[in-house]
Amino acid sequence: MSHSCPKYLKHLLVKPGSKLKLDDVDPREVSFLGEEDDARAKLAEDIIEIDKLQDRLYAEGKRALLVVLQGTDTAGKDGTVRGVFNTTGPIGVSVTAFKQPNELERAHDYLWRIHMAAPRRGTIGIFNRSHYEDVLVGKVRKLAPKDVIQERYDQINAFEKLLADNGTVILKFMLHISRKEQGERLQERLDDPKKHWKFNAGDLEDRALWGDFQDAYQTALRRCSTDAAPWHVVPADRKWARNCIVASIVRDTLETMNPVYPKMPWKASDFKID
Template identity: 70%
Template sequence: MMDRTHSIIAKLRVKPGERVKLKERDPRDSSLFGDEQDTKAATATLAEDIDVLQDSLYAEGSRALLVVLQGTDTSGKDGTIRSVFNATGPLGVSVTAFGTPTKTELAHDYLWRVHAACPRRGTIGIFNRSHYEDVLIAKVRNFASKKAIEQRYDQINAFEKMLVENGTTILKFMLHISKDEQKERLQERLDDPRKHWKFNPGDLEDRNYWDEYQGAYETMLHRCSTGHAPWYVIPADRKWVRNAAIASIVKATLEEMDPQYPKASWKPNDFAIP
């Protein structure tokens, strides 16, 4: 299993300075995994392992893990959270979904709301969308000037380095789906009344900018995958592959962090329960 995890990391991690061509990365790639049902069962086990590791991270209370999930609409950010972190104790996990900035947030710098949501020591923080919206939608839809966008890549790298230097490990996952797969998922939301609440007409407008978004993602990956905060391009057309890949990387990262339960200053036999 460890060899497979190393293969997953090596294949999906974006090296610092690498120029990624998303058209050359198959969003339906399942070559790193075997049978679908076996992989789903293995992912459930990984989720339980993550819970155990998170428990010791919480008890240790000195470091944090930030998981960034970034992708186009319907790429599976919510589904990833449900599948990978469904077994994790709620006290040690926080999920922040970043939507359109409020007036208060717009009155501050673009990283203000992000820094406030970063996980405290001992916890895992999950970002459903993130500060990278400010070099994606802001770039494609011209919500900021070209000069401002250009400055943000280095600002984000510096921000993430500061987090790492203060004890937060960062994992960033770009959920890579095809335009055809997005179409199927959007249609499913229209066809199923239980999913109507998920449908946003604005998603159809964004599809008109598909190529522009792909280009913005490629620039983001090139400029902001660093040694201290790497990006991983996750093939996400197959949900079970997406979940297995992310769960494998999260577990391996927590194992590398190696959180330890603190030692008590007393001995159990010093006490007698009345």
């Protein structure tokens, strides 16, 4: 098994072929985590273990882990990176935040820039937004014809299988927040001058299309959750719970991968340091 999920979080996994309805997933329901203090304590433990496992993964140098973070504006993609991976060794971790494609990227196929950013063996790669923007924003904003969007789901599945077949374990997290929570977070950015830089008037345009984006997410989750690259829907209205869930699944996956330190063709006793 190439990736894993703790049993108490199995219900967050979107099974291949699932007829998932996002409306049935409560962004605030996290009772399965138990008491908040206990969950936070486990988060602290998970973060430490992720760092240790990443060191083994880097030393082994044979496989990679790709963590894809998707979510509407203010869903907490940046916060998840900070809350789960901030203490992990920087040499073996890369974070790529995908913005609107530039001129060079537009001159290639839409997966070109994604493949260029895929993590090399021995590392953990984190995508803050990803190739799914091309079936989310691309679909809602009608940036490509309908038939082109429809073709992309199978193309994405094939691309992710290619990565998986070549040693990259893939975890995909949809950070699921409510419209009410998003409104409160956007207002907070307006109320706090230190957060003005985070506010983008375009976020309000996307907010007006909330229903369309939810439908687009639901389709992507249904069509692109595979054995090679499963989706998890993370209740993300509570930031601490979001981080706890992601960290637990990442740790469990790395433990299942079980990277090992390489055996050297020499013994330490062969050397003497003067």
